[in-house]
Amino acid sequence: MGKALLCDKVLLKMHSKKQAPVKYYVGIDVGSASVRAALVDEFGTVVAHADQPIQIWEPQPDHYEQSSADIWAACCSVTKKVVCGVDASRIRGVGFDATCSLVVVDKQFQPLAVNCEGQNFRNVIMWMDHRAVSQVERINATQHKVLNYVGGVMSVEMQPPKLLWIKENLKESCWEKAGYFFDLPDFLSWKATGVTARSLCTVVCKWTYTSGGGWDDSFWKMIGLEDLVKDKYEKIGNHVLSPGESVGNGLTPEAAKDLGLPAGIAVAASLIDAHAGGLGVIGADVKGHNLPCENQPITSRVAMICGTSSCHMGVSETPIFVPGVWGPYFSAMVPGLWLNEGGQSATGKLIDHVVRGHVAFPELQSKAAASAHSIYTYLNSHLDLIKKSLPVGFLTVDLHVWPDFHGNRSPLTDLTLKGMVIGLTLSRGLDELALIYLATIQAIALGTRHILEAMEAAGHHINTLFLCGGLSKNPLFVQMHADITGGHGENGENWESRAA
Numbered sequence: 001m002g003k004a005l006l007c008d009k010v011l012l013k014m015h016s017k018k019q020a021p022v023k024y025y026v027g028i029d030v031g032s033a034s035v036r037a038a039l040v041d042e043f044g045t046v047v048a049h050a051d052q053p054i055q056i057w058e059p060q061p062d063h064y065e066q067s068s069a070d071i072w073a074a075c076c077s078v079t080k081k082v083v084c085g086v087d088a089s090r091i092r093g094v095g096f097d098a099t100c101s102l103v104v105v106d107k108q109f110q111p112l113a114v115n116c117e118g119q120n121f122r123n124v125i126m127w128m129d130h131r132a133v134s135q136v137e138r139i140n141a142t143q144h145k146v147l148n149y150v151g152g153v154m155s156v157e158m159q160p161p162k163l164l165w166i167k168e169n170l171k172e173s174c175w176e177k178a179g180y181f182f183d184l185p186d187f188l189s190w191k192a193t194g195v196t197a198r199s200l201c202t203v204v205c206k207w208t209y210t211s212g213g214g215w216d217d218s219f220w221k222m223i224g225l226e227d228l229v230k231d232k233y234e235k236i237g238n239h240v241l242s243p244g245e246s247v248g249n250g251l252t253p254e255a256a257k258d259l260g261l262p263a264g265i266a267v268a269a270s271l272i273d274a275h276a277g278g279l280g281v282i283g284a285d286v287k288g289h290n291l292p293c294e295n296q297p298i299t300s301r302v303a304m305i306c307g308t309s310s311c312h313m314g315v316s317e318t319p320i321f322v323p324g325v326w327g328p329y330f331s332a333m334v335p336g337l338w339l340n341e342g343g344q345s346a347t348g349k350l351i352d353h354v355v356r357g358h359v360a361f362p363e364l365q366s367k368a369a370a371s372a373h374s375i376y377t378y379l380n381s382h383l384d385l386i387k388k389s390l391p392v393g394f395l396t397v398d399l400h401v402w403p404d405f406h407g408n409r410s411p412l413t414d415l416t417l418k419g420m421v422i423g424l425t426l427s428r429g430l431d432e433l434a435l436i437y438l439a440t441i442q443a444i445a446l447g448t449r450h451i452l453e454a455m456e457a458a459g460h461h462i463n464t465l466f467l468c469g470g471l472s473k474n475p476l477f478v479q480m481h482a483d484i485t486g487g488h489g490e491n492g493e494n495w496e497s498r499a500a
Contacts, residue, residue: 005485021355024091026082026261028075029273030098030184032056032126032308032349035071037078039086050081057122059115060222062133064126068103068111071124071184072191072258080260088262094251095244095268096188097276101126102162102207103187107179114166114174124184125162128309128345130407130415132161136480139223146208146219151325152411157345159183159207163225181236183207186271192255192267195248198237199269204343206272211330214240240439241269242331274341277305278313281466282334298334300463302455304448304481305470308349312342312410312451314460322458325451340460342410342451347444348471350405350419354440355379360411360433367430380476382434388436392476393442393483399423400436401443408447411454441477444483452485 001170028035033056039048052074058064063106075096083091102125104112111123125131129425136156140147145153154160159181167175182190183202190196203209208219217229232238247267256263271279282303286294303313310379312325316335319328328338346353355375357360368378383392404412405419421436448465456462471477 009412013297021087021090024083026079026091026094026259028079028094028096029276030054030071030075030096030188031273032099032128035074035078037075037082037246039082046290046336047085048082048445050078052078056126059117062107062130063115064129065114065122066124066126067121068105068124068184068187069121071098072188076187076258083260091261091265093268094192094259094261095270096185096192097271097273098160098184098188099127100157100202100272101129101184102159103184104166104174104178105180105182105187106177109179109190112174112325113178114170116170118173127157128155128349128406129162130157132165133415134406135164136161139164142219143223144216144219144222146210146216149208149210149327149329151321151327151410151413155326155409155413156407156415157409159236160220160223160225163228164223167225167227176237180234183272185236185272188270189247189267189270192251192259193248194252194255195239196237197239197241197269199243199271200240201243201269201271201275201332203237203240204329205275205326205339209240211332238255242335243269243271243275243333244380245269258304271333274305274311274313274343275339277468278303278311279333281468282313282315284466286464291464296463299337300461301466302452302460302462302464303466303468305469306347306467307469308347309409310344310347310444310448310469312448312455314340314342314455316340316460320455320459322411322455322460324413325454325458326410340455342455344403344444344447344451345409346403346406350403350444351437351440351471353405354401355433355437358433358436359428360430363430364433368398371475376474376476377432379437380474382430383438383476386431387435392438393480396423396435396439396442399439401436401439403440403443403447410451430482438480440475440479442484444477447480449485 003236009275025040027038034051034053038046051151054074055070061199104114104123106112111120113120114125115122136154137268139154186198186202215233220229247269250264253263282298282301299316305311315334319338322340325340325342327340330338333339364375368375387395400422402420407415
């Protein structure tokens with residue numbers, strides 16, 4: 001009975017082609033607030049998917065923590081749902097992507113607290129955690145050559161400053177007891193295989209590893225983390241695999257039981273979630289869609305992965321150094337190509353913050369529920385009602401938002417920046433809420449344009465912007481990005497935005 005109920009909750013669209021036996025693959029995606037799994041057949045069709053929320057703790061401002069046990073339990077739950085009713089012998093492999101959060105475990109792989117409260121189950125410092133401000137300022141003051149590959153300035157969201165914060169603030173309770181520091185995607189592949197190998201994607205993009213040179217001893221010694229060098233980088237990874245490469249001997253019996261999958265099936269070396277999204281859309285088949293990138297190399301495209309935050313992924317055949325934009329990273333997303341990664345630290349989170357914090361939010365919530373629509377669908381409809389004959393974008397001619405409520409990741413690389421709203425009135429109603437919602441989306445789109453212009457100025461030749469992720473489902477968000485980035489770039493070409 002219980003198993004049947006689980007199956008009922010899954011969106012199941014079995015492949016119509018009668019070809020047997022069909023092979024299946026499982027993809028598990030760990031975002032900031034939820035875990036999603038998909039069952040995909042050999043033809044690329046998603047035949048089942050499921051999702052489950054995961055917990056976030058915010059013990060103090062700018063501290064965001066999660067639990068690796070909670071995340072793994074959610075991975076197991078959604079995977080069991082999507083494979084329900086499927087012949088297990090047809091499932092050939094599983095792969096993980098996840099946020100670039102920092103997981104800490106001891107020498108026996110048990111969770112270690114990353115907090116002063118000593119709560120061991122909270123052993124993950126989230127990607128968006130900004131506790132290591134002092135540490136990253138000191139790292140950037142070194143002007144070490146590895147910083148050239150992160151846009152010249154390391155972000156507080158990367159792993160070295162977080163590691164330094166742990167050493168300086170939790171030396172006895174965490175640093176000295178730690179056996180392994182994992183990027184979350186690599187923790188999941190370890191959990192599945194028992195192999196501590198790291199993905200080239202994670203260590204290159206968030207840890208300063210380089211494809212050609214590996215770890216740079218002088219950097220870790222210079223910033224005060226020489227401990228990691230002494231044990232030949234065992235704690236942060238001395239065995240690196242290319243994304244998608246098979247890890248170890250596949251799924252262990254214990255992990256197979258947890259996930260409801262066959263033991264021994266292939267487990268792919270992981271990807272960061274944004275990079276998985278970028279890989280998925282940047283190579284999209286665009287024939288017949290009248291896009292400027294048709295018959296052009298994929299270097300003419302940028303993939304924007306927009307959810308809690310946004311990442312802007314562009315690739316090139318030769319390394320391009322873009323001030324304020326991460327990279328260039330070789331083979332970190334598309335094999336054989338260099339990756340530049342722009343980003344905005346808070347986009348979906350910012351929109352939620354602005355909308356839910358407004359005095360008219362209870363009214364919005366009530367009216368959206370009465371109309372059986374989401375709050376954002378209702379807001380979009382409300383904007384259409386009040387725009388009259390003008391294009392909706394002109395409603396905010398006197399209302400402007402500076403969107404760096406959580407600092408600026410790219411291209412200004414200033415985590416001290418704060419948000420701002422100009423043009424407020426005494427209005428407290430739904431109209432005013434709809435307008436500040438629109439102005440926030442426009443501000444985010446202008447931030448994207450700023451990133452694209454920086455990439456163009458440095459040598460990228462971009463003509464199409466692809467969107468994917470949760471915010472790409474919002475037609476107003478997509479339209480504002482199309483309108484605002486639709487001008488001429490540095491190379492005189494038009495950018496065109498399309499949701500993938």
